[in-house]
Amino acid sequence: MRPQSVIRFEQLYLGSLALGIINYFVSYDSMMAQLEADPAIAELGFASFGFVIGTAIFSYAISLILWYFIARKANNVLRWVLLILPVFGLISLPSSLGTLPLIPTVMTLILTAMQLVALFFLWRPDANEWFANKGSVEIDASTFE
DSSP states (O other): OOOHHHHHHHHHHHHHHHHHHHHHHHTHHHHHHHHHHSHHHHHHTTTSHHHHHHHHHHHHHHHHHHHIIIIITOOHHHHHHHHHHHHHHHHHHHHHHTTSOHHHHHHHHHHHHHHHHHHHHHTSHHHHHHHHTTTOOOOOGGGGO
């Protein structure tokens, strides 16, 4: 049985992915406008519908793979990888917030907070023990007496 902290991580992380998909569709037009405004990106074809959708699908697939192996398979290496990834997002957050409309900005801040709280749960003592035991739970024999 998974500890409560891992379950809370899973709820927040999957919730942030769902909200991220909504945010993606809400901010799609402004994102495309930004991409098309940069001549170098437009020339390379990175401002096309197919490229943008493909990138989003790839990103969400990676996120789901990380979720599965962390929350279901107790992969400690990927737990560390997931800890490092938001650091890069936090570094780029201030510059990206200034270019977004109000609703995507608010949603981005909510998503960031949800992801950071989800990560917090991955490092609580019960989660640490679960990862140290590679997802196995020690059964107290006195329970069956």
